[in-house]
Amino acid sequence: MASSLRHGLTKARSHILSRTRWFSSQSDALVEAKIPEVGIISGIPEQHLRRRVVIYSPARTASQQGSGKVGKWKINFLSTQKWENPLMGWTSTGDPYANVGDAGLSFESEEAAKEFAEKHGWEYTVRKRHTPLLRVKSYADNFKWKGLPKSEE
Amino acid sequence: MEFLLMNHPLDCPICDQGGECDLQDQSMAFGSDRGRFTEVKRSVVDKNLGPLVKTVMTRCIQCTRCVRFATEVAGVQDLGMLGRGSGEEIGTYVEKLMTSELSGNVIDICPVGALTSKPFAFKARNWELKGTETIDVTDAVGSNIRIDSRGPEVMRIVPRLNEDINEEWISDKTRFCYDGLKRQRLNDPMIRGADGRFKPVIWRDALAVVAEMAHKVKPEEIVGVAGQLSDAESMMALKDLLNKMGSNNVWCEGNGSNRDADLRSGYIMNSSIAGLEKADAFLLVGTQPRVEAAIVNARIRKTVLAKQAQGWGPDTLLEIAERRHPFSSVLLNAKNPAIIVGAGLFERKDKDAIFSALETIAKYANAVRLDWNGFNVLLLKAAQAAALDLGLVPESENSIESAKFVYLMGADDVNLEKVPADALWFIKGIMATGVDDWKIIRALSEVAGVKLPYDTLGAIRSRIKTVAPNILNIDEREPATFSFSIKPESTKKMDSAPFGTAVDNFYMTDSITRASKIMAQCSALLLKK
Amino acid sequence: MLARLASGRLHEIRRIFSQPSVRSFSTALNYHIDSPDNNPELPWEFSDANKEKAKEILSHYPSNYKQSAVIPLLDLAQQQHGGWLPVSAMNAVAKVIEVSPIRVYEVATFYSMFNRTKVGKYHLLVCSTTPCMIRGSRDIESALLKHLGVKRNEVTKDGLFSVGEMECMGSCVNAPMITVADYSNGSEGYTYNYYEDVTPERVVEIVEKLRKGEKPPHGTQNPKRIMCGPEGGNTTLLGEPKPPPCRDLDAC
Numbered sequence: 047m048a049s050s051l052r053h054g055l056t057k058a059r060s061h062i063l064s065r066t067r068w069f070s071s072q073s074d075a076l077v078e079a080k081i082p083e084v085g086i087i088s089g090i091p092e093q094h095l096r097r098r099v100v101i102y103s104p105a106r107t108a109s110q111q112g113s114g115k116v117g118k119w120k121i122n123f124l125s126t127q128k129w130e131n132p133l134m135g136w137t138s139t140g141d142p143y144a145n146v147g148d149a150g151l152s153f154e155s156e157e158a159a160k161e162f163a164e165k166h167g168w169e170y171t172v173r174k175r176h177t178p179l180l181r182v183k184s185y186a187d188n189f190k191w192k193g194l195p196k197s198e199e
Numbered sequence: 200m201e202f203l204l205m206n207h208p209l210d211c212p213i214c215d216q217g218g219e220c221d222l223q224d225q226s227m228a229f230g231s232d233r234g235r236f237t238e239v240k241r242s243v244v245d246k247n248l249g250p251l252v253k254t255v256m257t258r259c260i261q262c263t264r265c266v267r268f269a270t271e272v273a274g275v276q277d278l279g280m281l282g283r284g285s286g287e288e289i290g291t292y293v294e295k296l297m298t299s300e301l302s303g304n305v306i307d308i309c310p311v312g313a314l315t316s317k318p319f320a321f322k323a324r325n326w327e328l329k330g331t332e333t334i335d336v337t338d339a340v341g342s343n344i345r346i347d348s349r350g351p352e353v354m355r356i357v358p359r360l361n362e363d364i365n366e367e368w369i370s371d372k373t374r375f376c377y378d379g380l381k382r383q384r385l386n387d388p389m390i391r392g393a394d395g396r397f398k399p400v401i402w403r404d405a406l407a408v409v410a411e412m413a414h415k416v417k418p419e420e421i422v423g424v425a426g427q428l429s430d431a432e433s434m435m436a437l438k439d440l441l442n443k444m445g446s447n448n449v450w451c452e453g454n455g456s457n458r459d460a461d462l463r464s465g466y467i468m469n470s471s472i473a474g475l476e477k478a479d480a481f482l483l484v485g486t487q488p489r490v491e492a493a494i495v496n497a498r499i500r501k502t503v504l505a506k507q508a509q510g511w512g513p514d515t516l517l518e519i520a521e522r523r524h525p526f527s528s529v530l531l532n533a534k535n536p537a538i539i540v541g542a543g544l545f546e547r548k549d550k551d552a553i554f555s556a557l558e559t560i561a562k563y564a565n566a567v568r569l570d571w572n573g574f575n576v577l578l579l580k581a582a583q584a585a586a587l588d589l590g591l592v593p594e595s596e597n598s599i600e601s602a603k604f605v606y607l608m609g610a611d612d613v614n615l616e617k618v619p620a621d622a623l624w625f626i627k628g629i630m631a632t633g634v635d636d637w638k639i640i641r642a643l644s645e646v647a648g649v650k651l652p653y654d655t656l657g658a659i660r661s662r663i664k665t666v667a668p669n670i671l672n673i674d675e676r677e678p679a680t681f682s683f684s685i686k687p688e689s690t691k692k693m694d695s696a697p698f699g700t701a702v703d704n705f706y707m708t709d710s711i712t713r714a715s716k717i718m719a720q721c722s723a724l725l726l727k728k
Numbered sequence: 729m730l731a732r733l734a735s736g737r738l739h740e741i742r743r744i745f746s747q748p749s750v751r752s753f754s755t756a757l758n759y760h761i762d763s764p765d766n767n768p769e770l771p772w773e774f775s776d777a778n779k780e781k782a783k784e785i786l787s788h789y790p791s792n793y794k795q796s797a798v799i800p801l802l803d804l805a806q807q808q809h810g811g812w813l814p815v816s817a818m819n820a821v822a823k824v825i826e827v828s829p830i831r832v833y834e835v836a837t838f839y840s841m842f843n844r845t846k847v848g849k850y851h852l853l854v855c856s857t858t859p860c861m862i863r864g865s866r867d868i869e870s871a872l873l874k875h876l877g878v879k880r881n882e883v884t885k886d887g888l889f890s891v892g893e894m895e896c897m898g899s900c901v902n903a904p905m906i907t908v909a910d911y912s913n914g915s916e917g918y919t920y921n922y923y924e925d926v927t928p929e930r931v932v933e934i935v936e937k938l939r940k941g942e943k944p945p946h947g948t949q950n951p952k953r954i955m956c957g958p959e960g961g962n963t964t965l966l967g968e969p970k971p972p973p974c975r976d977l978d979a980c
Contacts, residue, residue: 108357110310137350276828282758292833
């Protein structure tokens with residue numbers, strides 16, 4: 047999904063980039079109008095152009111796994127339209143974006159995710175990323191001199 | 200790797216940790232694809248740690264993280280390393296259940312599948328789950344959690360790191376209350392018929408009946424109570440609706456008749472939860488952090504070197520306020536004294552007197568300065584702070600006694616004995632039909648002819664922005680600007696009745712946890728002790 | 729070919745493990761099972777004399793490091809309780825040194841000289857480390873077990889004897905050896921004696937003497953040896969050693 051989206055994105059870019067570049071090269075002060083250009087060009091239905099999304103960086107798993115995959119940024123579409131399909135008991139959804147964000151979209155930085163959302167015309171809120179506070183600890187501290195013995199009562 | 204796997208069973212396919220196991224990852228990355236160990240693997244007897252933690256001790260690799268967690272964070276020295284050599288095992292020696300409110304965290308701490316979640320056992324694989332990062336509502340701490348769901352069903356709750364609030368721990372109630380979400384749900388609106396039975400009706404009829412009732416009574420006889428799990432949007436809508444109908448008697452349960460919502464410092468944790476670590480003396484008044492906010496208790500424990508005193512009754516408090524108690528000198532000598540007041544005191548009649556005594560203490564102990572605000576209120580319920588921020592305070596203290604129409608928005612714990620018998624009720628169960636509360640209120644307002652001016656979440660949030668902009672700053676702590684020092688002194692006398700406990704049963708505090716089977720098991724064990 | 733090799737290896741492994749003497753170091757499991765004579769409800773306290781002793785032991789350590797006294801106190805408790813530590817004794821020790829009971833259980837389960845199940849009044853410990861084993865400690869153990877009619881770590885019916893196993897006790901020069909921990913007179917009369925250079929016949933004699941209440945002389949049981957000296961007297965180093973040549977120490 048992501049690759050096809052990205053693929054579409056690069057295509058759309060090649061269509062539009064020449065125009066926007068021309069604008070910005072005229073003057074730096076000129077502010078680019080935030081048109082959801084990619085969305086319009088790729089024919090995404092109107093109701094999906096103005097989605098509310100959350101940009102967030104998934105927390106480290108609660109179990110003790112390594113932190114190799116921590117720090118990526120994701121877009122979540124706040125999709126709640128799902129139900130258990132009575133036929134097989136699987137989950138159906140009425141939202142084509144339901145599984146796109148978490149499964150398909152992954153960004154290296156917050157800025158990249160924001161840029162992507164802007165391009166698609168999504169209204170986004172960014173959630174802060176929580177990082178662990180590393181305190182310097184030493185095993186030797188366990189055996190440190192903890193002061194004089196308390197006086198006998 | 201080979202040594203670690205020597206005595207580790209090859210049961211990843213039937214292990215609940217499979218897929219999120221550190222040892223599995225490590226052996227995938229560094230392990231050999233065949234072992235040279237031909238001897239017999241050892242086996243270890245499983246331990247019974249209670250209804251929450253499942254043990255498969257043969258999988259244990261003796262990392263002792265659970266022992267360290269129990270000793271250093273949870274503060275219950277139950278677990279230990281027994282025996283030596285190849286017979287070494289983790290255990291409690293005597294059969295003993297873990298009596299900590301934080302015991303569920305050993306599930307996360309365990310790098311292998313030796314300690315796993317009992318309610319979650321064999322329910323789902325972690326790669327089938329979709330995580331939704333959110334905030335816990337079972338207490339007023341607001342622990343950061345991730346709710347893992349498979350399809351429409353919540354499968355488990357795990358903590359999420361936030362150094363300012365819960366670090367990386369959550370309480371057992373937070374972690375295991377989720378099965379309460381699946382039971383005793385109200386799916387359709389119901390109206391009590393003439394025969395006293397509830398009859399399901401469609402929303403249109405239900406709202407029409409309610410609107411009709413609301414118009415039958417005088418505006419000041421209308422009372423609204425928001426439940427402890429209400430969201431800010433719904434509380435805003437409730438207040439707006441009642442105001443439009445001419446009543447201002449709306450509050451959140453747990454806040455009691457507290458009408459001081461003017462000064463934010465009067466009801467929030469001023470020094471912040473993480474800030475408690477800087478404190479060097481604690482005065483806990485009318486609160487038991489262990490059951491009211493287990494995560495805060497862990498923080499307080501972290502600063503164990505600090506001296507603690509717990510005021511058992513108002514007399515002790517008065518003694519400290521008048522500097523007659525030995526603890527006053529401790530407070531005086533402390534650099535950063537912290538006073539933590541339980542929100543259970545909000546329900547007391549002599550609340551003002553207690554708070555003025557606390558202010559005296561805070562003043563002489565110099566607990567409120569520019570660089571340190573050690574005056575803290577430990578709230579009990581998730582909705583309390585937002586309700587006060589939004590100004591959900593009753594106009595008169597005795598409004599419930601003259602109420603004719605009571606809108607209970609998921610409020611299950613309100614003392615309704617004082618409501619007159621001829622009152623018309625509108626009780627709405629929590630999490631009604633998967634419909635947001637604010638949507639119901641919005642619909643009701645239209646039926647009742649007092650249409651509220653918002654119909655999207657965005658619109659209701661911009662309404663909140665005009666009342667309490669701080670609520671919309673997600674993930675940020677909004678410190679209070681003014682301290683209580685500008686408040687007039689109260690002259691009321693303190694009642695000598697003891698403070699009592701605000702939470703009797705840690706495991707059952709709201710409608711979700713009361714519906715939960717796991718919480719019921721836990722509280723049964725709690726009662727047995 | 730490979731299959732035959734594998735099955736041969738498997739057979740070998742089976743043979744090793746089917747041997748009767750699978751070694752067990754400790755006298756008990758690493759977890760506690762309640763029994764009428766061993767459960768946390770039973771009261772247990774140091775005797776008055778031992779309370780004084782415990783105080784003396786605690787005085788060796790700084791008062792904020794009381795937990796350092798855990799091993800000597802457990803030893804004292806074990807002597808008082810006839811050679812073994814019920815769970816209530818460990819709880820009592822935990823109370824004295826002001827730690828939680830699990831910290832004491834950890835120590836008591838770690839050291840195999842703390843017995844957590846009942847032992848005889850005379851607990852016989854056979855050394856089974858290499859030098860003793862080469863000199864026939866297995867025969868000594870089987871002689872003891874056969875004579876007393878018990879299994880390892882089992883107590884005889886009269887409650888007098890039990891046989892355990894021990895790792896090297898440092899008497900390799902007098903191998904094989906057994907140790908007799910005598911708990912018959914509580915902590916006052918407690919002795920822990922080595923009987924060295926034993927033979928299967930000699931250990932049975934020692935057991936019989938102990939049964940009669942005698943105290944057989946400890947140390948080497950070989951009449952031809954003096955302590956750890958060679959059998960039949962010294963053969964070398966008979967005279968005074970000569971001073972080193974070329975050095976006049978007095979001149980220094």
